[in-house]
Amino acid sequence: MIQRVAIKIDGMIIRAPKGTSVLDAALDYGICIPHLCRVPYLSDIGACRLCIVEHVVNGRSKITTSCTLLVKEDMVILSNTEEVRKLRRNIAELIVAEAPNSRAIQDVALRCGVKEVRYPFRNSDCILCGRCVSVCTGRFGVKAIGFVGRGNERRVETPFNMRSELCRDCGACIDVCPMAVVPCGGPMKTGEERLCGNCEPKMAFAEQTPGFCVWCDLGEGFQCERYAMGLRK
Amino acid sequence: MRKINTISDLEALREELQNFRKNFDTTLVLCGGTGCQASRSRELINRVKGEVTKQGLEKKVLVRATGCHGFCEQGPIVVVEPGNIFYCHVMPDDAQEIIAETVCNGEVIERLLYTDPVTGKTIQTESEIPFYRSQDRQLLAQNRQVDPCSIEDYIAIGGYSAISKTLAGMAPEAIIEEVKTAGLRGRGGGGFPTGRKWAECLEAPGDEKYVICNADEGDPGAYMDRSVLEGNPHLVLEGMMIGAWAVAAQQGYVYVRNEYPLAVEHIRVAVQQARELGLLGENILGTSFSFDVEIARGGGAFVCGESTALMASLEGKVGEPRPKDIHTVVDGLWHKPTVLNNVETWANIPSIVLNGSKWFASKGSKNSKGTKILALTGRIKNTGLVEVPMGTSLQTVIFDVGGGPTGKSIRAVQTGGPSGGCLPIDKFYLPLEFDALAEAGSMIGSGGIVVMDEETCMVDVAKYFLAFLQDESCGKCVPCRLGIDRMLEIITDITEGLGTPEQIDLLEDLANTVSETALCALGKTAANPVLSTLRYFPDEYDAHISQKKCPAGVCQALVTYSIDPEICTGCGICKRECPHEAISGKKKQPHKIDPQLCQKCGICKSECNFEAIQVK
Numbered sequence: 084m085i086q087r088v089a090i091k092i093d094g095m096i097i098r099a100p101k102g103t104s105v106l107d108a109a110l111d112y113g114i115c116i117p118h119l120c121r122v123p124y125l126s127d128i129g130a131c132r133l134c135i136v137e138h139v140v141n142g143r144s145k146i147t148t149s150c151t152l153l154v155k156e157d158m159v160i161l162s163n164t165e166e167v168r169k170l171r172r173n174i175a176e177l178i179v180a181e182a183p184n185s186r187a188i189q190d191v192a193l194r195c196g197v198k199e200v201r202y203p204f205r206n207s208d209c210i211l212c213g214r215c216v217s218v219c220t221g222r223f224g225v226k227a228i229g230f231v232g233r234g235n236e237r238r239v240e241t242p243f244n245m246r247s248e249l250c251r252d253c254g255a256c257i258d259v260c261p262m263a264v265v266p267c268g269g270p271m272k273t274g275e276e277r278l279c280g281n282c283e284p285k286m287a288f289a290e291q292t293p294g295f296c297v298w299c300d301l302g303e304g305f306q307c308e309r310y311a312m313g314l315r316k
Numbered sequence: 317m318r319k320i321n322t323i324s325d326l327e328a329l330r331e332e333l334q335n336f337r338k339n340f341d342t343t344l345v346l347c348g349g350t351g352c353q354a355s356r357s358r359e360l361i362n363r364v365k366g367e368v369t370k371q372g373l374e375k376k377v378l379v380r381a382t383g384c385h386g387f388c389e390q391g392p393i394v395v396v397e398p399g400n401i402f403y404c405h406v407m408p409d410d411a412q413e414i415i416a417e418t419v420c421n422g423e424v425i426e427r428l429l430y431t432d433p434v435t436g437k438t439i440q441t442e443s444e445i446p447f448y449r450s451q452d453r454q455l456l457a458q459n460r461q462v463d464p465c466s467i468e469d470y471i472a473i474g475g476y477s478a479i480s481k482t483l484a485g486m487a488p489e490a491i492i493e494e495v496k497t498a499g500l501r502g503r504g505g506g507g508f509p510t511g512r513k514w515a516e517c518l519e520a521p522g523d524e525k526y527v528i529c530n531a532d533e534g535d536p537g538a539y540m541d542r543s544v545l546e547g548n549p550h551l552v553l554e555g556m557m558i559g560a561w562a563v564a565a566q567q568g569y570v571y572v573r574n575e576y577p578l579a580v581e582h583i584r585v586a587v588q589q590a591r592e593l594g595l596l597g598e599n600i601l602g603t604s605f606s607f608d609v610e611i612a613r614g615g616g617a618f619v620c621g622e623s624t625a626l627m628a629s630l631e632g633k634v635g636e637p638r639p640k641d642i643h644t645v646v647d648g649l650w651h652k653p654t655v656l657n658n659v660e661t662w663a664n665i666p667s668i669v670l671n672g673s674k675w676f677a678s679k680g681s682k683n684s685k686g687t688k689i690l691a692l693t694g695r696i697k698n699t700g701l702v703e704v705p706m707g708t709s710l711q712t713v714i715f716d717v718g719g720g721p722t723g724k725s726i727r728a729v730q731t732g733g734p735s736g737g738c739l740p741i742d743k744f745y746l747p748l749e750f751d752a753l754a755e756a757g758s759m760i761g762s763g764g765i766v767v768m769d770e771e772t773c774m775v776d777v778a779k780y781f782l783a784f785l786q787d788e789s790c791g792k793c794v795p796c797r798l799g800i801d802r803m804l805e806i807i808t809d810i811t812e813g814l815g816t817p818e819q820i821d822l823l824e825d826l827a828n829t830v831s832e833t834a835l836c837a838l839g840k841t842a843a844n845p846v847l848s849t850l851r852y853f854p855d856e857y858d859a860h861i862s863q864k865k866c867p868a869g870v871c872q873a874l875v876t877y878s879i880d881p882e883i884c885t886g887c888g889i890c891k892r893e894c895p896h897e898a899i900s901g902k903k904k905q906p907h908k909i910d911p912q913l914c915q916k917c918g919i920c921k922s923e924c925n926f927e928a929i930q931v932k
Contacts, residue, residue, distance in 0.1 A: 129639040130793050132833045146832050151639035173829040177798040201822050202802050211791065230634065230791075233617065235801065237791030 090158040092136075105149040105160055106134050116162050117171060117194050119178070120212045121150050122259055125221035130213050132174050133195065137161040146170065172196045181207045183276040187261040192278065204276035208262065211237055215256035225249045228256060319594040322602040323480045326471070333472040340378040342419050344368075345395040345460050349384030349546060350539075350578050356408055357392035363411035364394075377419055380469070383459040383547015383582075386701035387447055390430060395442060395460060402442040403428040433697045433719060447698040450716040452679065454687045455663050456703045459547035464582045467589040470550040476595060478666035479557045483603045488518055491562040491669065498673035499685035500665075504530055504621070504658030505732065505761040506837065507684070507750035513655055517563040517645040520653035525565040527556055528649065528656040530626060531572035531579065534618040535733030536784065538764035540689040541659035543701055545572065545579040548663070549586035553609060555662030557600070558669055560607045563655050568609040571626050575616055584611055618734075618788035622836050623648075623656045625790065636790045637836035658762070660689055681707025684749035688760065694729075694767030695722050707747040714744065714767055724769040728852075732761025734781045734788075735841030737848025738774060757848040759841070773870035774853040775860055779807045781845040789838065796839030799830035803846055811871040815861040824850055869931035872916045876932060881906035883928035890920035890929065 086101040092109050099108035104127060109116050120131040127150035137144040138152060139159040146167070149160070161167065175195035180202045182188045188210065213230070216239060220226050227250035231240040241247050257263050320326050346361050361381045368377050385393045390404035396418050403414065406428055417423045429438040430445055439445050462469040470476070482491060496511030517525060529552060533541040545552055556568045570587075572580050587609050590596040598606045612630050619625045620635040627649045629635035648654025664686055668676045677685045684706035690713065692702045697719030704713060710729055720726070730738045731748075737758030739746065746752050753760050768777065782804040791797040806823050809815050827843035827850075834840045850857065859865045866874040879890070879899075884906040891899040891907055898914040901907030909920070921929040 128792070129835055132794050132835070135833055147641065148639065148835075151641050153641065170829050170833050173825065174794055174833060177794055177802060180802075181798065201818075202805070211797070213792075230636075232791070233619075234787055234789040234791045234797065237797065 088154050088156040088158075090154050090156075090160060092160045093162055099154045101154070103154055105136065105138075105152045105154055105158070107150075108154050109149065109160075109162060114162065115194075116149055117175070117191055118150060119188075119191055119261065120214060120217070122214050122217045122221070125217050127151055128213060128217065130211075131178070133171060133178075133191065135167055135170060135174075137164055137167055168196060176200055176202070178210055179278070181205050182210045182262060183278070185210075185262045189278060191261075197278065200278065206276070209239060210262065211239070212261060213239075214259040214261065215239060218255045218259050223251075223253065223255065225251065227251075319592075320601065321594065323484055326476060326480055326601065330471050330474070330477075333468050337378070337472055339375065341376045343378045343380060343397040344414070344419070345397060346379065346381050347383075347385045347391060347393040347460075348381035349388070349391075349459075349543060350576075351384060351388030352391035352393060353578070355391045355405075357406075359408040360392050360394075360406060360411060363408045364415065367411050367415045371415060371420075373415070373419070377415075380463050382462060383464050384456075384543035384701060385460055386453070386456050386543070386703075387445075387698070388700045389698065390700075394428075400441040400443065402430055402440065402445065404430050446719065447700070447702075447717055450712060451703050452687050452705050453703045454667065454679075455544060455548075455551070455660070456689060456701060458551060459543065462548055462550075464547055464549055465585045467550060467586065467593060467595075470548070474670075475550055475666075476554055478669040479554050479561075479595070480601055482558050482561055482669055483601050483605055486669070488562045488564060491558060492518065494673045495562075495665070495668060496673075498668045498676040499680070499683075500661065500668060500676065501684060501750060502658060503660035503664070503688065503762070505735065505759065507760070510657060510661055513645055513657075514559065514562050516643065517653045517655045520646045522653050524567075524652045525563055526649045526652060526654040527560045527563065527565045527568040528626070528630070528654060529556055529568070529570040529572075529659055529662050530621060530623070530656055531570055531576070531583075531659045532614045532621040532626060533573065533576075533659075533762060534616075534621050534788070535762055535764045537693045537766060538691040538733055538762055540691055540701060540763050542576050542579050544659050544663050544689070545570075546576070546582050549579075549583045550590070551666060552583070552659055552662045553586055553590055553596070555665035556609060557596075557607055558665050559655060559657065559662065561605055563653070565655070566606055566608070568607065569612050569630055569649075570609060571612045571614055571620075571630060573614040573616055580611065580613060587611065617790075618784075619790045619836075619838055622838055624836065626656065627654065634790075636792050637838070639835060660763075679705045681705075681747055681749045681752075683751050684760075688748065688763055690748070690763040690765050692718055692765050692767070694765070695724070695726065695769040695772075696720060696767045697722055704748065706749045709745055709747050710739070710765075711744040713748065713765065718767065721767075721769055724771055726767055726769050728768045728772070728774065730758075730766040730768065730777065730845075731764070732759040732844075733764040734784050735759065735838070735844055736761045736764070737844040738768075738777060738852060739848070740852045743852070757851055758844065771868055771870070773811075773866050773868035774849045774856045775807060775811055775866075776868075776870045778845045778849045779804065779811055782807060782842075785838070785842045789842070793835035793839060795830045795834045796836075796842060799826055799834070799839070800842050802826060803830070803843070807846070810857065810860050811866070812873040813860070813864045813871075815857075817861055820850070820857060820861070865932075875916065876911055877909050877914050877916060877918075877920065878930050878932070879907050879909055880928045880930050883926050885926055885928075887925070889923050889925065893919050893923045895919065 087098045089098050097112050116134050118134040121127050129148045129151040134149045136149045138147050172195050175192045176197045179188050179192035180200045183204050219228050227247035365379050392406050394403040394406045431438050461473045492514045500510045501507045531541050531545050596608050614620050617635050620629045622637045625635045625637040644654050680686050687703050687705050690702045693699045702717050728738050728740050786800045786804050789796045806819050827846045831840050831843040859867050869875050886904040896913050896915050898910045899907050
């Protein structure tokens with residue numbers, strides 16, 4: 084029998100199997116905590132930092148990522164406080180400023196409440212979320228791609244810049260890529276970047292209920308549990 | 317060399333070595349640390365040894381090449397015992413004179429003595445020099461007593477008696493209790509109570525446990541760990557042995573950066589010698605305790621000084637930190653319970669065991685005990701390695717030990733390396749300890765102290781550290797990779813005169829986000845240089861943004877070079893040296909700089925003998 088522990092997320096008591104992360108537990112119950120680098124059923128790396136929550140221990144709260152935090156009996160988690168929303172918005176702003184051309188990233192930014200981007204846009208092809216590397220290494224154990232370089236020079240690359248003999252052309256890396264999953268209406272030219280106009284109906288929705296699910300395309304493309312549960316037909 | 321099988325064997329060897337040392341009349345202590353080696357001390361050591369052999373004094377004079385003495389700026393350093401005569405800036409050619417005059421005739425060579433820059437008088441002994449006088453050198457003083465490549469030296473001064481005391485009858489719990497009551501906190505920067513770390517590791521389930529010595533010191537300008545590991549590697553080893561006994565580990569690792577060739581060499585020799593003597597290996601000193609140490613060389617990534625990144629690197633993976641929701645004392649190297657401590661922390665352990673926790677706790681302040689080694693650099697008279705009790709004020713360190721400013725008056729100090737912050741002169745009353753500095757927005761970090769005077773632009777300092785961190789960030793998490801990048805982008809704009817007042821708010825917001833949400837300590841502290849300069853030097857940011865001026869005259873885009881016609885003598889040096897031919901003027905008439913042609917390289921300023929070049 085699976086051992087379950089009871090934790091409290093935003094006041095709601097949730098029973099989650101021992102050993103799962105807070106993020107998985109929340110998503111199982113339909114509580115949307117934004118996330119990007121997480122690939123379901125793989126060990127989480129805590130890189131995108133979007134899934135931050137407040138973990139309350141002895142009356143003091145600590146900001147931590149929910150994907151790396153394992154559930155523990157009587158844990159108290161706040162996923163939608165003012166502080167968390169602010170930090171999450173700032174992180175999402177950093178991400179969307181790198182990749183305004185991705186619909187998925189635009190949706191994440193919207194979900195996190197980004198209304199303006201205070202930095203100059205950069206049109207990167209890759210935002211280094213690491214989903215492709217996770218899936219190739221963690222799910223298939225192939226390691227045909229990996230991270231190379233440090234800091235600004237970090238990039239996803241095949242070993243020694245050559246196609247790995249182990250690569251089976253499965254295409255999983257492309258399937259999970261937020262830059263490829265739902266392309267935007269059209270690539271924006273340099274200098275014309277802005278937050279996505281296609282999201283306008285969602286924008287109104289997001290504004291009325293800040294900090295809640297906006298039924299983002301990222302979720303649809305990535306089998307978000309909320310879609311999987313059939314909460315929306 | 318014979319193996320030591322019991323504690324009494326060790327004591328017998330110690331006595332034998334001490335008696336052997338009594339045969340010598342004079343000891344010549346020559347510094348062979350990296351700093352002094354750069355000033356040709358290796359050659360000096362060879363010359364002195366050659367001279368001693370030539371004169372047939374081998375039986376009377378002991379020549380000891382030691383690790384760093386701390387006063388690197390004055391190197392190479394030679395100390396003649398007895399008498400403690402302190403010679404500085406000794407050149408290989410002086411070897412003969414030292415042997416002939418000081419060793420044979422007992423005469424002091426006046427020209428090699430240290431001259432106090434404040435009073436201008438020469439000083440004969442080390443203890444009288446102000447730089448040394450204001451210190452409390454618990455760890456560093458041992459450096460001059462031992463040849464780092466000689467385990468005999470270390471045993472002769474009482475080395476390895478702490479481990480024999482431990483193995484003779486101190487339970488792991490008793491050791492941990494002793495370290496806890498001593499109040500020792502991690503010297504690498506975090507300041508986590510060492511005793512608590514060990515206790516958690518001892519309690520962690522699992523038979524296989526590890527201890528690691530973190531010698532991946534990467535802060536610009538800091539070299540505390542290098543000096544200890546280089547000068548007294550056996551002390552670190554002994555500390556690790558005690559730690560391993562306390563947490564029941566059988567394997568230890570020393571992770572040392574490859575850029576420290578001498579430290580790597582010395583710790584290697586030390587491990588080899590300890591193995592030969594039977595102080596490392598199976599059944600140490602005839603007890604059931606077995607422990608061995610391996611050396612791992614780091615590739616030079618700053619982030620590998622972070623505990624989880626270091627462990628990943630040791631495991632052969634890319635040196636990237638991982639989340640620490642489960643502490644490394646439970647899930648560390650190869651997912652086994654691991655204790656990781658800094659070189660200096662390990663080096664403090666033997667003396668705590670030998671002298672007791674009360675002795676250790678008697679030094680330092682309320683929450684920070686013991687002494688701390690600091691790397692003192694910047695615009696002060698005396699630079700080098702300094703060891704003071706925790707809680708000593710910045711004022712004392714900078715003005716008493718450091719000897720005050722070299723030229724312009726001191727305005728700020730940067731403590732704790734790239735992760736630390738800048739404190740203005742009105743905060744110099746602050747004690748050097750973990751909590752007080754953290755409250756002021758800086759940190760003691762690993763102990764780097766950079767003193768800055770009025771010619772330093774604080775915005776430029778923040779920019780320098782951000783550029784360093786941007787380069788050294790592993791790039792795994794978003795706040796650190798993109799956050800630092802964007803902060804650097806904004807600060808670069810400010811230093812180039814493109815800044816807007818809104819950018820200050822954005823910078824602060826972003827800096828707070830990075831420090832709250834980054835994955836590891838590198839990212840969490842990366843905003844400190846920005847936040848502390850914003851907090852203490854808002855006027856300077858304002859001058860850059862609203863007046864488009866750099867008050868310190870550092871930010872090139874915001875300064876103009878001109879020649880003061882009152883001072884200029886028309887000597888023509890600047891005109892001759894200017895690579896851009898921007899200076900014109902007749903001989904003996906005040907010269908002029910053409911702002912259109914001037915590239916602001918600063919050559920004219922450094923060449924002018926009359927300080928007529930103005931930078932505004």
